[in-house]
Amino acid sequence: MKYRLLNGIKVSEIGMGCMGLSHGYGQIPSEEYSIEAIRKALDYGCTFFDTAEAYSPNMQGIGHNEIILGKALKGRREEAVIATKLHMSTEEVNEKGVYQTIRDHLMASMERLQVSYVDLYYLHRVNRDLSMKEIAQAMGKMIDEGLIRGWGLSQVGIDTIKEAHEITPLSAIQNIYSMVERSSEDEVIPYCMEHGIAVVPFSPVASGLLSGKVSVQTDFSHSDDVRKFVPQLSNENIDANKPLLDLIQKYADEKKATMAQIALAWMLHKYPNIVPIPGSKNQERILENLKASEVVLTKKEFDLLDKTLDSIPVQGFRGHIEFQGDTMKDWGRRK
Numbered sequence: 001m002k003y004r005l006l007n008g009i010k011v012s013e014i015g016m017g018c019m020g021l022s023h024g025y026g027q028i029p030s031e032e033y034s035i036e037a038i039r040k041a042l043d044y045g046c047t048f049f050d051t052a053e054a055y056s057p058n059m060q061g062i063g064h065n066e067i068i069l070g071k072a073l074k075g076r077r078e079e080a081v082i083a084t085k086l087h088m089s090t091e092e093v094n095e096k097g098v099y100q101t102i103r104d105h106l107m108a109s110m111e112r113l114q115v116s117y118v119d120l121y122y123l124h125r126v127n128r129d130l131s132m133k134e135i136a137q138a139m140g141k142m143i144d145e146g147l148i149r150g151w152g153l154s155q156v157g158i159d160t161i162k163e164a165h166e167i168t169p170l171s172a173i174q175n176i177y178s179m180v181e182r183s184s185e186d187e188v189i190p191y192c193m194e195h196g197i198a199v200v201p202f203s204p205v206a207s208g209l210l211s212g213k214v215s216v217q218t219d220f221s222h223s224d225d226v227r228k229f230v231p232q233l234s235n236e237n238i239d240a241n242k243p244l245l246d247l248i249q250k251y252a253d254e255k256k257a258t259m260a261q262i263a264l265a266w267m268l269h270k271y272p273n274i275v276p277i278p279g280s281k282n283q284e285r286i287l288e289n290l291k292a293s294e295v296v297l298t299k300k301e302f303d304l305l306d307k308t309l310d311s312i313p314v315q316g317f318r319g320h321i322e323f324q325g326d327t328m329k330d331w332g333r334r335k
């Protein structure tokens with residue numbers, strides 16, 4: 001495993017997205033299996049674990065995923081870099097103020113995670129009713145207090161990043177980014193590169209599309225399966241994106257790698273400040289994704305792949321649209 005820096009915080013260059021162990025991809029595994037999966041990733045050399053207070057079955061309740069991660073890392077906390085996220089409503093901020101609201105969320109997360117500090121604390125979604133200046137100041141105060149080591153924003157555009165970074169330097173931006181979701185390449189990634197901010201792509205395997213393992217037969221009907229809303233995974237678009245998948249398969253054959261590994265190796269080669277966090281509910285695939293760190297593309301291979309990707313139109317697009325809203329139910333609302 002190789003390592004990268006999130007504004008001074010050292011992490012394995014591929015992390016583990018833990019969300020699917022609690023939410024988003026259908027039936028969740030047993031707690032025992034999930035804990036074992038996290039420990040196997042840690043044993044393999046993965047030191048970066050991504051969770052959020054919101055990751056619970058059907059997005060009901062709070063903290064299911066943090067509790068599992070806390071149990072899995074118990075006794076090995078110092079080996080791991082823990083990233084978690086909060087969402088705050090306008091109502092609670094009106095009642096308690098920004099700092100106290102964030103602090104209360106953080107304390108609750110720390111209790112579930114069984115830790116005395118969090119390495120990286122993200123605002124999960126921007127709420128336009130709340131002041132980014134006050135949020136950045138509050139995060140800065142919590143860094144000074146030793147409660148968090150760094151902070152970040154998720155699903156944000158360049159203006160929000162600039163506004164926040166000027167007040168309290170950001171460690172990471174977590175936006176959707178993959179071979180089929182490249183809008184962050186325009187401004188966000190270049191700005192982050194220039195300012196020492198890491199980019200932590202979520203859904204780097206495009207919710208499974210880029211693994212080549214999703215087909216029109218794959219069942220997304222479970223009530224807690226986000227794939228039914230992923231445009232690239234609609235029946236028409238799985239087929240329409242075949243030229244892209246064929247390209248990835250060709251590289252996978254040449255490099256004796258899997259398609260998911262090529263999708264991850266591509267972004268690791270492309271930007272030195274990228275740390276993807278693929279997610280899987282399957283222990284073997286978690287390790288497969290971490291092993292993408294060993295798949296090295298030569299400059300020639302990368303250049304051709306990148307150039308060819310540019311020439312293949314992608315069918316279906318989500319983008320890193322900033323969502324706003326008071327409650328998580330509003331997350332689908334566009335700015």
Ligand SMILES: NC(=O)c1ccc[n+]([C@@H]2O[C@H](COP(=O)([O-])OP(=O)(O)OC[C@H]3O[C@@H](n4cnc5c(N)ncnc54)[C@H](OP(=O)(O)O)[C@@H]3O)[C@@H](O)[C@H]2O)c1
Pocket residue numbers: 016017018019020025050051124154155174201202203204205206207208209211213258260261277278279280281282285288289
């Ligand atoms: N900030 C945000 O708003 C936000 C949003 C979404 C996610 N996230 C974070 O980002 C992490 C990753 O995102 P994600 O889980 O949506 O995306 P992802 O890693 O692109 O896709 C996960 C899906 O792809 C499949 N998959 C992954 N690797 C595979 C492989 N090697 N072979 C075959 N199938 C594979 C998984 O299936 P199996 O489980 O069956 O292997 C799962 O259905 C999450 O765990 C979460 O921590 C953050």
